[in-house]
Amino acid sequence: MQPKDDDEEIIYISKSELKREANEAADLGKELMELAPAQLDKIPLDDDLRAAITLANKIRNKHEGFRRQRQFVAKLVRQADPEPIIEALNKIKNLHAQETVKLHLAEQWRERFMSQGNDAVQAFIDQYPGIDIQRLRQTLRLALKEKAANKPPKYYRELFQIVKEQITDQ
Numbered sequence: 037m038q039p040k041d042d043d044e045e046i047i048y049i050s051k052s053e054l055k056r057e058a059n060e061a062a063d064l065g066k067e068l069m070e071l072a073p074a075q076l077d078k079i080p081l082d083d084d085l086r087a088a089i090t091l092a093n094k095i096r097n098k099h100e101g102f103r104r105q106r107q108f109v110a111k112l113v114r115q116a117d118p119e120p121i122i123e124a125l126n127k128i129k130n131l132h133a134q135e136t137v138k139l140h141l142a143e144q145w146r147e148r149f150m151s152q153g154n155d156a157v158q159a160f161i162d163q164y165p166g167i168d169i170q171r172l173r174q175t176l177r178l179a180l181k182e183k184a185a186n187k188p189p190k191y192y193r194e195l196f197q198i199v200k201e202q203i204t205d206q
Contacts, residue, residue, distance in 0.1 A: 057114065064118060065109040067125060069093060079124040085112040142200040149176050149195060150183070164202045172198055 068076065068085075069092050076089065092105040113121070148156040157176060161169055175198055178191040 058110070061114040061118070062106070062110040064121065064125075065089075065106065065113045068113070068121070069106070069109065071128070075128050078128060080120045082112075082116060085109070085116060088112055138203050139200065142196055142203050145199045145203075146192070146196045149199075150179065150192075153180075160199070164206060166205070167198075167202045 068079070068081075068089050071079070076086070081089070088105065088109045092102060092109055095101045095105060145156070145160055149160070153176070154173075157169075157173060160172070161167060172195075175191055175195045179189070179195045182189065182191050
């Protein structure tokens, strides 16, 4: 018999902890499979995991095959280092949240234009000086006429696009 080395510690991980880690890996794998290919390219994945996710998305409507592939993706996620993957996912989620905020801001400006008119336009110009003022005023005028005539909201939508472009450029 060999003497035991005192420096070696046996780390006991409970069955519950192992299950918790497996469920977290499965959830992370599920999130990865729900991403668009362009978003998936921004996440640091090894080739096997990337290929498994791509295959899972291809066989999504084959129930049993998809279930097994989802389990395989979870296994590969457990073997990989999850920290860089989680960090990249959080960046993608945050970008999505920022885009949503910009869209809501553009909607608020458009509604303000429609209710306050030139006062709101001047406030927008002061905040975003790079905008094409003539185009903004003309589109607002046409949107107001369109609303008064009860016509389809063509210029109302165009007004939103003008504001959105200016906000996202800043």
